[in-house]
Amino acid sequence: MGWPATDVSVSPLDHWRWKFLSNPLGFHLVCVAEIDGAVISHSASIPVRMKVGDRTVVASQGVDLCTDPAFRGAGLIGRTMVCRNAMKDQHDVRLDFGFPNQASYRLSLGKQGFHDLGITMLQHRYIIDEEQFFKKVRFGPIKRIGYSTYIMLKRPLGPRVDVGGGITLGREREMGEEFDNLYAKASEAFDMMIVRDSGFLTWRYGDHRGGDFIVRTARDNGRLVGYMVHREEVKDGSRFLNIVDALADPAAPDAIPLLLLDCISMAKGMEIETVLCCLPEAHPYGKHLAEAGFLSQVRMTGNQEMKVIALERGGTTDLINRLTGRGLRAHIMLGDTDWV
Numbered sequence: 001m002g003w004p005a006t007d008v009s010v011s012p013l014d015h016w017r018w019k020f021l022s023n024p025l026g027f028h029l030v031c032v033a034e035i036d037g038a039v040i041s042h043s044a045s046i047p048v049r050m051k052v053g054d055r056t057v058v059a060s061q062g063v064d065l066c067t068d069p070a071f072r073g074a075g076l077i078g079r080t081m082v083c084r085n086a087m088k089d090q091h092d093v094r095l096d097f098g099f100p101n102q103a104s105y106r107l108s109l110g111k112q113g114f115h116d117l118g119i120t121m122l123q124h125r126y127i128i129d130e131e132q133f134f135k136k137v138r139f140g141p142i143k144r145i146g147y148s149t150y151i152m153l154k155r156p157l158g159p160r161v162d163v164g165g166g167i168t169l170g171r172e173r174e175m176g177e178e179f180d181n182l183y184a185k186a187s188e189a190f191d192m193m194i195v196r197d198s199g200f201l202t203w204r205y206g207d208h209r210g211g212d213f214i215v216r217t218a219r220d221n222g223r224l225v226g227y228m229v230h231r232e233e234v235k236d237g238s239r240f241l242n243i244v245d246a247l248a249d250p251a252a253p254d255a256i257p258l259l260l261l262d263c264i265s266m267a268k269g270m271e272i273e274t275v276l277c278c279l280p281e282a283h284p285y286g287k288h289l290a291e292a293g294f295l296s297q298v299r300m301t302g303n304q305e306m307k308v309i310a311l312e313r314g315g316t317t318d319l320i321n322r323l324t325g326r327g328l329r330a331h332i333m334l335g336d337t338d339w340v
């Protein structure tokens with residue numbers, strides 16, 4: 001499959017172990033078919049806790065369906081998916097969700113009963129180096145993984161920057177209990193979001209087997225008021241910085257604007273051409289991105305608009321009614337997918 005799709009500096013097997021066996025919920029949803037001890041088909045989902053309205057349930061994102069080319073067309077993927085779904089029942093998974101490509105969008109809605117949540121995802125783009133961007137300079141044969149790891153190791157932690165008024169910005173290595181408190185406050189502004197508690201954040205962004213992420217925080221007199229997570233990407237000779245996650249205390253309205261300025265200045269220091277940030281339309285952080293000079297357009301997956309789909313499990317409908325209802329305030333970013 002050319003797996004994983006994202007760049008990692010560890011072996012695919014170590015990345016697989018991180019992705020499925022190190023989940024902070026303490027269980028996995030992976031089912032494989034074997035022949036003579038060799039894996040020939042693989043279905044998986046990633047369990048997370050998700051806030052839907054005023055409830056928090058276990059939800060799962062379907063990922064990494066694959067059958068060995070020599071064994072395709074024999075119904076193996078269907079059987080590993082049935083087995084994986086039975087594992088969801090054991091763990092009381094109440095909701096399935098996903099960000100499908102065109103083919104799996106059709107299958108999921110047509111055959112499996114998923115609903116399109118009707119969320120328009122926007123791609124916000126800030127062009128740092130216009131000359132580089134428009135000339136599309138090629139970097140030549142830079143080894144993608146090797147180069148980004150080299151840069152990561154070279155970049156120092158750096159001191160926190162005092163921006164006045166008691167606010168400081170800086171890089172963070174560990175995400176502890178204060179991130180739980182921030183989630184508790186910040187999540188009130190949203191009706192749908194993956195629970196970004198310290199366990200989730202440490203697993204998602206703090207383990208190098210999952211990728212190399214840069215976590216920047218804003219603190220008010222030492223108290224955590226917001227964070228932004230970044231991931232560098234080299235694609236077709238261009239260097240991007242993806243803002244893959246962000247969250248701020250609603251009582252600190254300057255946190256996101258300051259973290260954006262911090263991001264742009266960091267990107268300049270890293271010789272990045274373009275900063276990208278994916279958020280639902282009408283998201284409260286969207287106006288800060290526009291004020292900072294980001295331009296937005298609809299985010300595509302291949303040649304269709306990025307879709308968010310969900311399926312309620314267990315015969316009830318309250319979750320899906322909430323998710324498909326009017327005015328849903330969803331907090332969805334690239335780090336919620338397995339694309340980064």
Ligand SMILES: CC(C)(COP(=O)(O)OP(=O)(O)OC[C@H]1O[C@@H](n2cnc3c(N)ncnc32)[C@H](O)[C@@H]1OP(=O)(O)O)[C@@H](O)C(=O)NCCC(=O)NCCS
Pocket residue numbers: 001041064065066067068071072073074075076077078103104107108111
């Ligand atoms: C897609 C793939 C996993 C199918 O595996 P397979 O074991 O050969 O599957 P089969 O052809 O025996 O069965 C296909 C069944 O799975 C379903 N299916 C195929 N792809 C699916 C998907 N992405 N999501 C849900 N169901 C899917 C089909 O609808 C079909 O169901 P049916 O038998 O009820 O009609 C396999 O072709 C593959 O590994 N492709 C490369 C990787 C890939 O594209 N993965 C999907 C990424 S979303």
